[in-house]
Amino acid sequence: MPFWKRYNHYIAIVLLLAIPIFSLSSKARAGEGGALFGGASFSQYVATAGVGGAMGWLSDLFDSSSAKTIEDLQTQIFSLREENTRLIGVLQENNRLRKLVGFKSANPKFSLVPADVISRDVSPFFNVVSVRIQTDEKILPNQPVVSHEGVVGKVYRVNRNYADIMLINDSRSGLDVLTQRTRARAVVRGTGDSTNADVQLDYVTSDSEVRKGDVIVTSGMGGVFPPDLIVGRIKELQPKTNTMFRDAQLTPAVDFSRLKTVYVITGKD
Amino acid sequence: MEWALKTILSLVLILGEGVVYGLFGVENFTLQLGLALTIVLGLSRDFSSSAFILIMILWPMEWAIRGERGHYVFAAVTLFFLLRFLSAKLKTSIPQLFFISFCAGMVHSSVMILTTFLLNPDSTSLPSILSNIVWAAFLVSFGALFIQKLFDFLGSFYTVRRENALGNL
Numbered sequence: 560m561p562f563w564k565r566y567n568h569y570i571a572i573v574l575l576l577a578i579p580i581f582s583l584s585s586k587a588r589a590g591e592g593g594a595l596f597g598g599a600s601f602s603q604y605v606a607t608a609g610v611g612g613a614m615g616w617l618s619d620l621f622d623s624s625s626a627k628t629i630e631d632l633q634t635q636i637f638s639l640r641e642e643n644t645r646l647i648g649v650l651q652e653n654n655r656l657r658k659l660v661g662f663k664s665a666n667p668k669f670s671l672v673p674a675d676v677i678s679r680d681v682s683p684f685f686n687v688v689s690v691r692i693q694t695d696e697k698i699l700p701n702q703p704v705v706s707h708e709g710v711v712g713k714v715y716r717v718n719r720n721y722a723d724i725m726l727i728n729d730s731r732s733g734l735d736v737l738t739q740r741t742r743a744r745a746v747v748r749g750t751g752d753s754t755n756a757d758v759q760l761d762y763v764t765s766d767s768e769v770r771k772g773d774v775i776v777t778s779g780m781g782g783v784f785p786p787d788l789i790v791g792r793i794k795e796l797q798p799k800t801n802t803m804f805r806d807a808q809l810t811p812a813v814d815f816s817r818l819k820t821v822y823v824i825t826g827k828d
Numbered sequence: 829m830e831w832a833l834k835t836i837l838s839l840v841l842i843l844g845e846g847v848v849y850g851l852f853g854v855e856n857f858t859l860q861l862g863l864a865l866t867i868v869l870g871l872s873r874d875f876s877s878s879a880f881i882l883i884m885i886l887w888p889m890e891w892a893i894r895g896e897r898g899h900y901v902f903a904a905v906t907l908f909f910l911l912r913f914l915s916a917k918l919k920t921s922i923p924q925l926f927f928i929s930f931c932a933g934m935v936h937s938s939v940m941i942l943t944t945f946l947l948n949p950d951s952t953s954l955p956s957i958l959s960n961i962v963w964a965a966f967l968v969s970f971g972a973l974f975i976q977k978l979f980d981f982l983g984s985f986y987t988v989r990r991e992n993a994l995g996n997l
Contacts, residue, residue: 567876568875568876568879571875571876571879571880571883572879574879574883575879575882575883575886575905575908575909576905578883578886578887578890578901578905579886579898579901579902579904579905580898580902581898582890582897582898582901582902583897583898583899583902583943583947584898585897585898676850677847677850678846678847678849678850679846679849679850679854679855679858680846680858680892680893680894680895681842681845681846681849681858681859681860681861681862681892681893682858682860682893682895682900682964683856683858683860683960683963683964683967684895684937684940684953684956684957684960684964685893685894685895685953685956686855687894687895688850689846689850689894715894716894723894725894729956730952730953730954730955730956731951731952731953731956733952749956750955750956750959751953751955751956751957751959751960752956752959752960753855753856753858753960753963753964754856754960754963756855815853815855816853816854816855817853818853
C-alpha cells in the first residue's frame with residue numbers, strides 16, 4: 560500500500576493542527592500582514608473589480624435592451640434623469656472634496672491618502688474593512704483613517720498597497736475624545752455588537768456639562784488622531800447620579816455600511 | 829475530481845464572501861461561510877477528502893477574519909474534529925442540520941472565547957464574541973444549509989455523470 564494511502568488520516572490530522580498552531584504562535588499580532596495576506600487582498604481586489612464590472616455590464620445590457628423598446632420622449636426623460644443623478648453625484652463629490660480641503664487647510668502638516676474598500680471581515684465579532692491604497696505612499700499601522708463624514712478608524716495591518724482598517728465600532732478600538740460644545744473629556748469604545756452600530760462613550764464625568772445631541776470630536780491625545788475630527792453625536796445619556804461617571808451611547812458620524820473610499824492620514828511625524 | 833471542484837468552490841466562496849459584504853455594505857448578516865463549510869465537512873462521511881478540503885481553506889479563512897490571529901481557525905479545526913467524532917451518531921436532514929449548525933456555531937464561539945482568554949487575556953475582543961455568540965450561531969446555520977445544498981447539487985451532478993458513463997460501458 561502506498562505511503563500516502565496508508566497514513567493519509569495521520570497526515571491530514573497533523574496538517575490540520577499545524578496550520579492554526581502556526582498561526583497562533585505567529586508573533587505578528589498586528590502590523591505587517593505578510594505575503595499570504597497580500598495575496599488574499601489582491602485576489603479580493605480582483606474579485607471586487609470583477610463583480611463591479613459584471614454589475615456594470617449587466618446594467619448596460621439592461622439599458623440597451625430597454626432603449627430599443629421605449630419611446631423618444633421616455634429616452635429624453637431617462638437621459639435628463641441620468642444627467643440629474645450625475646449632477647447630484649458631482650455636487651456630493653464637491654461637498655466631500657470641500658470638507659477634505661477644509662481639513663487640509665486646518666491641518667497642513669498632514670496628507671490624505673485615498674483608499675478604496677475592497678472587502679469586509681466575514682465574522683460578526685470584528686469590525687474591520689480591507690482597503691486598496693490608491694497611491695504609492697507608505698502606510699503604517701495605527702495611522703488614522705477618515706472619510707468625508709468623520710473618523711472611520713485606524714490602520715490595523717498593512718501589506719504593500721493593501722491595508723486592514725479597524726473601525727471605531729470594533730470592540731478593540733478606543734479613542735480619546737471631547738465634546739465640541741464644552742470640551743468635556745471622554746473615551747469612545749466600540750461595543751462589537753453587530754446588531755447595533757452605536758458605540759460606547761466611557762468616562763463621562765458626572766459633573767461635566769454634556770447633553771444628548773452633543774457633537775463629539777477627537778481630542779488629539781494619544782498621538783493617533785489629529786484634534787477636532789468629528790466622531791459622532793451623543794444618542795443616549797444616563798442621568799446624573801452619585802457615581803463618578805455616566806454611561807452614554809454615541810451614533811458614529813460615519814455610516815460604516817456605505818464606506819467606499821476612505822482617507823489615511825499620513826505625514827504626522 | 830469532485831473534491832477538487834468542492835475545494836475550488838470553497839475557496840471562491842470564502843474569498844468572495846468578504847468582497848460581497850464590502851460591495852453591499854453588509855455588517856449584520858454575515859453567514860461565515862468558512863465556518864459553515866467546516867461544519868458541513870465535519871459531518872460528511874469521507875474523512876480524507878473533507879480533511880483535505882479543510883486544509884486547503886484554512887489559510888483563506890484566516891485571511892478573511894481580521895481578528896487576533898489563529899483563534900478563529902483553531903476553533904474551526906477543534907469543531908471539525910468534534911463533529912467527526914459525533915458524525916456517525918448525527919442525522920443530517922435539513923431541520924437537524926440547522927440545529928446541529930446552531931450548536932456547532934455556539935461551540936466554535938466558546939472555543940474562541942477559551943483560547944482568547946488563555947492566550948490573550950488582555951484582549952478586548954472577548955465582549956464582542958460574547959455579545960454576538962447567539963446571533964453568529966443563528967446565521968451560520970443558514971450558511972451551513974446553503975453549503976450543504978450546494979454540495980448535494982455537486983454530488984448529484986457527479987452521480988448522474990458516473991451513471992451515464994457506466995451506462996455507455
